[in-house]
Amino acid sequence: MNNLKTVVLLATLTGLLMAVGSLFGGRSGMTMMFVISMLMNFASYWYSDKIVLSMYGAREVTVNDAADLIRIVAGLAQKANLPMPKVYIMDTDVPNAFATGRDPEHSAVAVTTGIMRALSLSELEGVLAHELAHVKHRDTLISTIVASVAGVITMIANIAQWTAMFGFGRSDDDNNGISGIVEFVFLIVLAPLAATLIQLGISRSREYLADETGGTISGNPLELAKALEKIEYFAHQSVLPEATPATSHMFIINPLSGTRGFMMNLFSTHPSTKQRIARLEEQARHMK
Structure with missing residues (x-):
């Protein structure tokens, strides 16, 4: 299912870029954006994890740098029958974590x-x-590619906003019947909304499943529940540096939780922390 979602996301990115190229450059613009989308799809698959880690200034650590951290990861990877992942640390006081690759x-x-x-x-x-x-x-993989696709969509919308403000782009005589108003609505309103909906559709259910599986791997769902409560508290006190809507779904708790408002709640990429804690408590009761 995740492989299918990956293909759909990359195809969506390709289609969106080609539509933008057609709106602003006609057939030649569409062709150029198709080539660019192929390059971006390649980069998204092979390098998006490195890009995200670099965005947050994450540095790889070894047992000599963080013995307890490496010991915990190694023990859990063995329990989960997984290869030992690389371990990174981000130098910021705001508690949070994510996985990639x-x-x-x-x-x-x-x-x-x-x-x-x-x-x-x-x-x-x-x-x-x-x-x-x-x-x-x-x-x-799907999580990191979503971050790349959402980031590109947001970037396109920002560029289109400035283009519309200064009147760049194709003239009214060469727009094949598509008005400037339609272009504006598509790129300024629908594109960011599409980015948010992509995140919304992918993140919520997988967080519940990861909580349940994580509780099973660690053997103590209540410890994860207590951790979620603490991380949520700190997320409301300060925003994680470099955090963006395009990557917020990757973290265990939305790093933008402190950005309140109706739209933020409506398009939240994570389930309610209270609901997640309640499920973990229920899981703990069944494990006794």
Whole structure:
């Protein structure tokens, strides 16, 4: 299913870029954007994980740098029957974590320095088990490609907004019947909405499943529940540096949770933390 979603996302990116090229450059513009989309699809598949890690300034660590962290990841990977992923640390006080990589053999988990200070080792183990669950379910490729596609869509919308403001683009005599108003609505309103809907459709159900699987791997769902509550609290106090709507779905708790408002709640990429905690508590009761 995730492989199918990946193909659909890359095809969506290709179609969107070609539509933009046609609107602003006719047939030649569409051809140029098709070539660009092929290059972006290639980069999204092979390098999107490295791009996201670089965005957040994540640095790879070894047992000499973070012995407890490496020990926990190694133990959980063994329990989950997974290859040992690379481990990264992001230097920020805001607690959070995510996993990435195109498959379990090329996976990575990243945590912030803040989460290592805010959580107990057992709570941190619950978080890392959740992230390895994403690796086990092969969510990480689709998650990282979503970040790339959403980022491109947002970038196109921003460029189109400035283009519309300054009157660039094709003239009214060469728009094949498509008015400037339609172009404006498509690129300024629908494109960012499409990016959000892509995230919305992918993230919520997989977070519940990763919580459940993470609770099973760690053997203690209540520790993950306590960790989620703490991370949620800190997320409402301060925003993770470099966090963007295009990558927010990758984290265990939405790093933009502190950005309140109706639209943020409507298009949240994560289920309610209270609901996630309730499910983990129910899981713990059944494990006794």
